[in-house]
Each structure stands twice: as C-alpha cells, then as structure tokens.
Amino acid sequence: MTVLQETAPGKLNLTLDVLGKRPDGYHELEMVMISVSLYDSLTLELGTGEPWAVVCNRPDLPDGPDNLCWKAAKAYCDAAGIDPEGLRIRVDKRIPAQGGMAGGSSDAAAVLRALNRHYGRFSDEALRALGLTVGSDVPYCLFGGVALARGRGEQLTRLPDLPGELNFVLAKPDFSVSTPELFREIDEKGLTARPDTEAMVSAIERKDRNAIGASLQNAFEPLVAARYPIVDKLRRTMLGHGAVGARLTGTGSVVFGLFCSKFRAFSAALELEEICPQVHLATALPAGVFKLKR
Numbered sequence: 001m002t003v004l005q006e007t008a009p010g011k012l013n014l015t016l017d018v019l020g021k022r023p024d025g026y027h028e029l030e031m032v033m034i035s036v037s038l039y040d041s042l043t044l045e046l047g048t049g050e051p052w053a054v055v056c057n058r059p060d061l062p063d064g065p066d067n068l069c070w071k072a073a074k075a076y077c078d079a080a081g082i083d084p085e086g087l088r089i090r091v092d093k094r095i096p097a098q099g100g101m102a103g104g105s106s107d108a109a110a111v112l113r114a115l116n117r118h119y120g121r122f123s124d125e126a127l128r129a130l131g132l133t134v135g136s137d138v139p140y141c142l143f144g145g146v147a148l149a150r151g152r153g154e155q156l157t158r159l160p161d162l163p164g165e166l167n168f169v170l171a172k173p174d175f176s177v178s179t180p181e182l183f184r185e186i187d188e189k190g191l192t193a194r195p196d197t198e199a200m201v202s203a204i205e206r207k208d209r210n211a212i213g214a215s216l217q218n219a220f221e222p223l224v225a226a227r228y229p230i231v232d233k234l235r236r237t238m239l240g241h242g243a244v245g246a247r248l249t250g251t252g253s254v255v256f257g258l259f260c261s262k263f264r265a266f267s268a269a270l271e272l273e274e275i276c277p278q279v280h281l282a283t284a285l286p287a288g289v290f291k292l293k294r
Contacts, residue, residue: 001047004118008040008110009285010101011141012168012249012256014204015195016218018186026136027183031149032159032200033140036168036282040103041092042069042110046118048086056091072108072134073115079130080121096278098176100250102137109141128154145287148201162284163207167265169238169257172278173230179251182220192222213244213258221248231255234276241268 011033019028054067064070069089077084089111095103109131116127124142131138132154139154140147146159195217203211225231231248238246238257242264246257259265265281272279 001045002118004044004046004114006042006044006110006114008042008095008103008106008141009035009144010038010040010095010103010106010282011035011137012101012170012254013218013247014212014216015197015200016220016250017195017197018183018191018219021187026152027186028151029149029153030197031153032146032197032204033149034146034162035141035144035285036101036170037285038095038101038170038280038282040095040107040110042107042114043090044073044111044114045088045090046084046086048088050086050088052087054089054091056093058091058093058097061091061093061097068104068108068135068138069111072111072131072138075130075134076112076115076121080115080119082119082121094280096170096172096254096280099172099254100177100248100252101170101254102141102250105135105137106141108134109138112138112142128156143287145285146204148197158287159201159204160207161286162204162212163209164283165260166209166212166284167259167262168282168284169243169259169265169268169272170254170278170280170282171234171238171256171272171276172254172280173228173234174277175228175230175253177224177252182223182251185223186219191219193217194219209258209260210244216245216247216258218248218250220251224248224252228253230275234272237271237275238268241265241271243268 014032128139148157200215234255235246243257
C-alpha cells in the first residue's frame with residue numbers, strides 16, 4: 001500500500017466581479033484571489049484492495065461519489081488509465097464549509113496534486129484542465145498564490161506575492177448562502193458595487209498595503225449583507241481594530257479583514273470570537289508552495 005499526504009489551503013477573494021452570463025450558462029468572472037495558511041490535510045492510501053472510500057472529520061459532508069475528492073480521483077484515474085487497486089481518502093477539515101473559501105475545491109486539487117506527484121502523467125497545465133472538469137475553482141486551487149482569474153476562474157495570470165507582514169482574520173458566521181440563487185439575483189437586478197480590478201492589481205504590484213486594503217471589493221457582498229446584517233457588523237468590528245480593509249469572500253459567508261499589525265489582528269479576533277462561532281488567523285501563502293514535485 002502507498003500513502004500520499006497533501007495540504008489543501010483555503011482561498012480568499014480580494015476582488016470578485018461578475019461581468020455577465022455566458023452562452024454556456026456559466027458567468028464570466030474577474031477575480032483577484034490569494035491562498036492562505038488555513039488548510040485542510042489529506043491522506044490518500046493507494047492499493048488498499050478495498051472499495052473506494054472518503055473519510056472526513058466532518059460527518060455532515062458527503063463521503064461517496066458526490067464528494068469532490070472522489071470526483072477528482074476518478075477524473076484523474078480515468079484520464080490516466082490507472083487503477084489504484086483500492087483507494088481511501090482521509091480529509092481533516094479546518095477550512096469552514098460553505099464559507100466562500102473553496103475548501104471542497106482545494107481538497108479536490110490536493111487529490112490531483114498528490115496523484116500526479118505519484119504517477120506523473122500530466123503537465124501542470126493539463127492537470128488544471130482536468131481540474132476544471134471537477135469544479136470551476138479547482139484550476140486556481142492547483143495554481144495557488146496570488147492570481148488574476150478570468151472566465152469561469154480557469155484563465156489564470158500570476159501576480160506578485162503579497163507583502164509578508166500582512167495578516168488576515170477570518171470570521172465565519174452561522175449561515176450559508178446559495179451561490180446559484182445569488183447569481184440569479186444578479187442576473188435579474190444587476191450589480192450595485194463593482195471592484196476596480198486594475199487598481200487592485202496595481203496595488204499588489206506596488207506592494208502598497210493600504211491600497212490593497214482600500215481596493216478590496218466583492219460584487220456579491222451587498223446582496224449577502226442585505227439578508228444578513230452580521231456581515232456589516234463583522235466588517236465594522238475588523239475596521240474598528242485597525243484593518244486596512246474587510247470584505248466578504250466568494251459568495252460567503254466568511255468575512256475577512258486585512259491587517260498590517262499581528263497584534264491588531266489578534267485583538268480583533270478576540271472580540272470577533274464573542275459574536276461569531278468560527279474565527280481564524282491566517283497569512284497569505286507564496287506561489288512557490290504549489291509547485292508540483294515529481
């Protein structure tokens with residue numbers, strides 16, 4: 001039996017813009033995304049001689065063919081013409097579920113990375129194309145680091161790493177959001193807030209921490225905040241503790257604050273723990289940690 005281990009970092013949207021609906025039914029997106037140090041851990045056992053299984057420390061998540069890890073493994077094995085002769089995937093979740101941090105997609109990407117490191121069948125580009133068949137966020141989760149994403153999220157451009165002294169506070173309130181429902185609302189009502197993606201890219205290239213914070217924007221946030229006032233409460237709390245910016249990530253429900261001071265980030269986290277069930281501290285990950293090793 002062969003044992004493979006891999007980490008699956010969460011992602012945050014520094015910007016998220018919806019440019020319109022495409023003929024194929026998907027939406028054209030433009031986003032600046034980063035990987036952060038809050039991660040899930042995966043262990044893959046190959047050659048178990050048993051039926052495939054996914055085991056997770058979160059019993060509410062699917063453990064069969066509906067699990068994205070299972071789908072990623074099947075996509076890889078089918079494309080590579082491989083039979084692992086039994087597979088068991090253990091997922092230890094830390095990334096909040098249904099939080100807009102691509103936890104499931106990152107887990108799927110981790111499975112693809114681990115299998116490709118072992119079997120070595122695909123280039124990085126081909127692996128990302130395979131990942132897109134599993135989920136729209138999977139190519140980015142394979143790419144990692146700071147990136148400008150377009151299309152469904154699969155058209156990726158590398159951006160410089162964020163300044164190392166930046167700290168993030170992540171707060172997951174006790175609600176989840178239906179992503180298809182939010183897209184329908186945008187289609188029907190349009191957008192009330194749009195990010196300046198060029199301003200964010202420029203701020204990152206200049207490593208201007210205050211400008212990065214000021215350029216944080218998410219087209220979905222006004223819709224989510226209108227339904228759940230705690231989104232604005234979490235943002236105000238973070239800003240009150242000195243965050244240079246605070247926004248919703250993805251379609252929610254995680255709200256994150258960007259801090260130049262680790263002390264201020266820790267102080268904000270202490271207050272947020274009184275009003276939010278899940279609070280985490282994190283830093284941005286450099287792109288280099290995602291390079292495949294063969």
